[in-house]
Amino acid sequence: MHVRHLTLADFRSYPRADLPLEPGITTLVGLNGQGKTNLVEAIGYVATLSSHRVATDAPLVRFGAGQSIVRAAVVRDGRESVVELELNPGRANRARLNKSPLTRPRDVLGTLRTVLFAPEDLALVKGDPGERRRFLDDLLVARQPRWAGVRADHDKLLKQRGALLKSAQPVLRKGRSRRRVPDGLDEVSERESALHTLEVWNAQLAQVAAPLIYARLRLVRDLGPHLASTYDEVSAGQSDARITYRASLRDEFAARLAAGEVPEIEEIHAELLASYDAMRAQEIERGQNLVGPHRDDLLLTLGELPAKGYASHGESWSFALGLKLAAYHLLRTDLRDDPVLILDDVFAELDSGRRERLAALVADCEQVLITAAVPEDVPESLRGRSVRIRLGEIEEVGSDE
Amino acid sequence: MYEGAVQDLIDELGRLPGVGPKGAQRIAFHLLQADPQDVERLSDVLLAVKEKVRYCERCFNVAESQLCRVCADQRRDQSAICVVEEPKDVVAIERTREFRGTYHVLGGAISPIDGIGPGDLRFTELMTRLASGEVTEVIIATDPNLEGEATAAYLSRFLKGMDLKVTRLASGLPVGGDLEYADEVTLGRAFEGRTLVHV
Ligand SMILES: Nc1ncnc2c1ncn2[C@@H]1O[C@H](COP(=O)(O)OP(=O)(O)O)[C@@H](O)[C@H]1O
Ligand SMILES: [Mg+2]
Ligand SMILES: [Zn+2]
Numbered sequence: 029m030h031v032r033h034l035t036l037a038d039f040r041s042y043p044r045a046d047l048p049l050e051p052g053i054t055t056l057v058g059l060n061g062q063g064k065t066n067l068v069e070a071i072g073y074v075a076t077l078s079s080h081r082v083a084t085d086a087p088l089v090r091f092g093a094g095q096s097i098v099r100a101a102v103v104r105d106g107r108e109s110v111v112e113l114e115l116n117p118g119r120a121n122r123a124r125l126n127k128s129p130l131t132r133p134r135d136v137l138g139t140l141r142t143v144l145f146a147p148e149d150l151a152l153v154k155g156d157p158g159e160r161r162r163f164l165d166d167l168l169v170a171r172q173p174r175w176a177g178v179r180a181d182h183d184k185l186l187k188q189r190g191a192l193l194k195s196a197q198p199v200l201r202k203g204r205s206r207r208r209v210p211d212g213l214d215e216v217s218e219r220e221s222a223l224h225t226l227e228v229w230n231a232q233l234a235q236v237a238a239p240l241i242y243a244r245l246r247l248v249r250d251l252g253p254h255l256a257s258t259y260d261e262v263s264a265g266q267s268d269a270r271i272t273y274r275a276s277l278r279d280e281f282a283a284r285l286a287a288g289e290v291p292e293i294e295e296i297h298a299e300l301l302a303s304y305d306a307m308r309a310q311e312i313e314r315g316q317n318l319v320g321p322h323r324d325d326l327l328l329t330l331g332e333l334p335a336k337g338y339a340s341h342g343e344s345w346s347f348a349l350g351l352k353l354a355a356y357h358l359l360r361t362d363l364r365d366d367p368v369l370i371l372d373d374v375f376a377e378l379d380s381g382r383r384e385r386l387a388a389l390v391a392d393c394e395q396v397l398i399t400a401a402v403p404e405d406v407p408e409s410l411r412g413r414s415v416r417i418r419l420g421e422i423e424e425v426g427s428d429e
Numbered sequence: 430m431y432e433g434a435v436q437d438l439i440d441e442l443g444r445l446p447g448v449g450p451k452g453a454q455r456i457a458f459h460l461l462q463a464d465p466q467d468v469e470r471l472s473d474v475l476l477a478v479k480e481k482v483r484y485c486e487r488c489f490n491v492a493e494s495q496l497c498r499v500c501a502d503q504r505r506d507q508s509a510i511c512v513v514e515e516p517k518d519v520v521a522i523e524r525t526r527e528f529r530g531t532y533h534v535l536g537g538a539i540s541p542i543d544g545i546g547p548g549d550l551r552f553t554e555l556m557t558r559l560a561s562g563e564v565t566e567v568i569i570a571t572d573p574n575l576e577g578e579a580t581a582a583y584l585s586r587f588l589k590g591m592d593l594k595v596t597r598l599a600s601g602l603p604v605g606g607d608l609e610y611a612d613e614v615t616l617g618r619a620f621e622g623r624t625l626v627h628v
Contacts, residue, residue: 119449184575192541221547225539228582232575 029104029141029365030395031071038093039115040066041420053390053412055398063420064399068144068370071397074100074111075142075368076166077121077133080149086117102140104365111136134180137173141359145352146372152351153335153344157325164244164326167251167355171362175243182236186317189229194315196222201312230304237320238297241275244321245290248273254357259350261389262382263343267331269350276323277303286327345377353389366394374398375405383407435461487558489534489551491516499523499531506530509566512555512584514538514577518570527620530566533558538576539583547583555584559591566594568623573598585626596623 036045041063056064065081069088072080079088089096096115101108113133114122123133130136151159168175193200199222248271259269275282281299284291291299303319304311311318328335328347335347359367369390375383375398387407390396400406403414416425430436435457443453460468484490485497492498499505499519509530513519519532535550558564569584571577581597588595598620 181575188541188575188579190541191544195541195544195546224586225541225547225583228539228579228586229541231582232579 029102029368031100031140031368032103032108033099033101034067034071035097035099036067036070037097038090039070039096039098040088040090042066043090043093043420045420045422047415047422049395049397050413051395053396053398053410055400055403055406055411055414056417057400057403057414057425058417060401062417064401064417065146065372067417067422068372068397068399070098071100071140071368072142072144072370074098074102074113074136075140076169077113077137080144080146080372084117085115085121089115089117100140109139111139134173134176137169137176141170141363141365141367142370143170143352143356143359143367144370144372145349145374146370147374147377149348149352150344152348153328153339157323160326160328161322161324163351163355164247165240167358168243168247170355170359170367171247175240178236178240178243182233182240182321185229185233185236186320186322189226189233190315190317192222192226192229193311193317196226197312197315200226226308230301233317233320234297234300234304237300238293240321241285241296241300241324242290242293244324245273245285248326249288249290251351251354251358254354255350258353258357258389259346262349262353262385263346264381264385266343269335269347270329271351272327272329274325274327276319278306342379342382346382349374349386356393369393369396371396371398373400375400375407376402384409484534488532489516489536489554490519490532504529507563509568510555510558510564511568511570513570514572514580518572522570522620525620528568530568535571535580538571538580540576550580552584552587556587559588559593564593566596568596568598568620569626570598588626595626597626598623 030051031049033049034045034047036042039045045067047067056067058064069079069081073088079085082088085096094116097112098115099110099112101110110124110126112124112127113136116122121133123130123136125136125139152163165175165179169179199218252271255269255271272286272288275285277285277299281303300320307318317323328351330339330343330347333339335344339347356367356369371386371390374386378386383405384407387410391409396410396412398406398410403411414425416423431439438460439450439453439457442448442456443450445453448456460471481493482491483493485492485500486495487500488497490497490499492500494501506529509528510533511522511528511530512533512535513522514535514537516534519534522528522532533551533555535552535555537545537550539545539547539550559567567588569581571580571584585595585597
């Protein structure tokens with residue numbers, strides 16, 4: 029697929045922008061701070077409904093404006109769809125697909141698929157587990173948009189159960205006190221009622237946490253071989269890059285998952301319930317959800333060593349890039365269609381060997397959008413059409429073809 | 430900021446559910462320009478609703494006397510109780526004309542984030558009604574969202590040991606939705622296809 033046109037109103041630094049695009053390689057060049065990343069960020073937003081740079085929508089709306097509009101015309105198999113998003117910080121965002129309003133913005137997911145690699149992605153290797161979980165979950169949604177709903181439910185259930193653990197803490201900790209509680213006609217201790225409520229939320233949470241773990245395990249299994257080859261190609265075969273799922277479940281079960289086993293959902297479900305029971309005292313003590321997908325991690329290893337803390341700066345870059353390119357190849361295989369590849373400010377960070385190898389890897393993608401401050405950083409073989417960005421003005425500088 | 434009374438009105442309106450700051454302003458200026466009789470009628474019904482309307486002693490639906498219209502109606506089937514979150518859900522289900530039993534309004538759903546636990550809902554009152562032995566069927570019609578599901582699960586745990594047929598409104602209802610916004614056809618169909626939780 030490819031983006032044929034991008035229109036912005038009051039997005040980031042742009043009061044208005046119109047950017048016609050073509051299949052093949054397009055390089056956006058311009059000095060720092062001129063608005064190159066803002067453009068590709070908007071395209072990434074259409075694909076994921078989130079920015080790769082910030083967690084909330086407010087900074088995306090042009091300073092002083094009340095709302096942003098992002099419109100993208102996406103072509104897949106010769107058919108064009110137009111996604112229009114209205115960002116309303118503090119209120120619900122709205123989405124239209126081919127002019128018809130959608131009840132939920134997340135129903136546009138899947139219309140455009142992108143893989144975006146940016147300097148921020150170094151955090152995949154060096155950052156907190158949350159960065160790696162987000163990578164996995166974003167990729168799940170790109171594979172199958174219905175995971176967006178599961179993820180949203182999971183977040184909400186965690187908040188509810190967390191609030192319960194906190195508020196019921198005094199009761200659950202000691203609680204022999206008797207009070208009139210709604211429990212049939214018998215009086216039951218407050219503690220018992222709180223435990224019943226906790227069990228209800230355990231059941232609700234396990235119902236979405238189990239499929240989420242299952243889907244991540246399958247994803248890790250499918251991604252592994254792609255990563256082995258993309259890392260190899262980017263780094264010219266220095267060592268083996270591997271990924272392993274690290275679950276917060278009980279040790280024995282977690283070890284099976286780490287070994288690459290993908291149990292049935294029912295088994296994961298039962299294990300989750302058992303883990304909640306095993307961790308109950310601690311969860312109550314700390315008033316926090318301590319087991320489940322939100323506490324899991326993806327272990328990255330190079331050869332025998334964990335990448336985090338051991339890999340050199342260059343190796344960390346290659347690993348992060350390898351993960352994103354692996355995601356690209358996985359989606360390409362899954363969907364029998366190329367996602368849009370976005371490389372934001374990446375070439376400046378790579379040595380010339382890695383640059384050339386990356387160029388070779390992406391040469392056959394349907395659409396690649398590259399940003400660079402210094403055009404010479406981009407290998408000659410990738411100098412397709414280039415567009416100059418200066419103070420938010422977009423001008424064509426020409427095409428090699 | 431506007432002066433005195435106008436700003437007070439905007440503030441009060443803004444406190445209402447579903448009314449944002451802009452909406453509050455629009456309503457306020459609409460009222461300023463409206464005929465005095467129209468505004469008087471509005472203020473009369475506002476006062477009347479607080480004076481006259483209360484909750485049904487049996488089911489906690491809104492009522493104008495001790496019992497609500499449904500509970501007072503002798504033709505309703507007293508052996509079936511449909512458990513809902515809010516009075517507005519009673520209205521939504523009544524519109525479908527699929528249900529001939531009575532209701533029980535819990536007054537919300539379990540939601541720890543909002544500080545609402547089982548003790549804040551009318552479960553005890555429901556248990557008291559069930560204890561009379563007259564009821565043989567309970568239909569759980571809490572909202573099809575996470576909190577509604579948790580409330581349904583909590584309730585069905587307690588009903589498990591009792592000699593009752595317990596059903597949950599079948600989905601087909603938009604998930605994440607509010608019973609009130611389900612259209613009549615969907616809601617009616619959900620009533621026909623309710624699923625058995627346990628007997
Ligand atoms: N919400 C916003 N409103 C106005 N300007 C913004 C907003 N967010 C970012 N900017 C401006 O956009 C510029 C950064 O654009 P960016 O696309 O990141 O630059 P680059 O060309 O280096 O990739 C900065 O000058 C910043 O001040
Ligand atoms: Mg940039
Ligand atoms: Zn009543």
